[in-house]
Amino acid sequence: EPEVTQTPSHQVTQMGQEVILRCVPISNHLYFYWYRQILGQKVEFLVSFYNNEISEKSEIFDDQFSVERPDGSNFTLKIRSTKLEDSAMYFCASKILQGPGELFFGEGSRLTVL
């Protein structure tokens, strides 16, 4: 069964460092998402991406964050200068259709900022 894959599964970084989280969405999906979950808290929407541009972003997704689909298969989330409060599990998701379709989630990348 096709699945969304994410790397790395866990990354530890120093505050102020740049981090890139990678995702390979399901191959025929058209809509891509990043969510994050701070430990013990709810899953929060960060950004959605369609047709090589951001279609929606939350207030969390500030100038420190960026997304890119560099090669038609990978979908990356970059955090330019990490802060302690960026420590969280980051989930990538994809969807095939516009509208209320099911999101397929990866297993997440845990980011720890020291």
Added chain:
Amino acid sequence: AQSVTQPDIHITVSEGASLELRCNYSYGATPYLFWYVQSPGQGLQLLLKYFSGDTLVQGIKGFEAEFKRSQSSFNLRKPSVHWSDAAEYFCAVGVTGRRALTFGSGTRLQVQP
């Protein structure tokens, strides 16, 4: 804007007992509703979804949920819980024209032997 409330943060049930996890949403029209499950250290797996039609929907692992428009609810149920059902359960809502899902804060289910 739409919102989702899961009033129970933590529920403990005995194995074999029935289960109901509550979910209430706030939205002016009919939303699209989902239940996801997250096992420890894992991603989010879809249990079931409601878009339209029959208000009682069946999902995987023996779960079902009922959409009640009058109560703005979409409660998840299972007649007999298994130890492997211990996990965190998230209700989510999607609406037409908005591409992202909004998640509730989750309910952690513990199953006692």
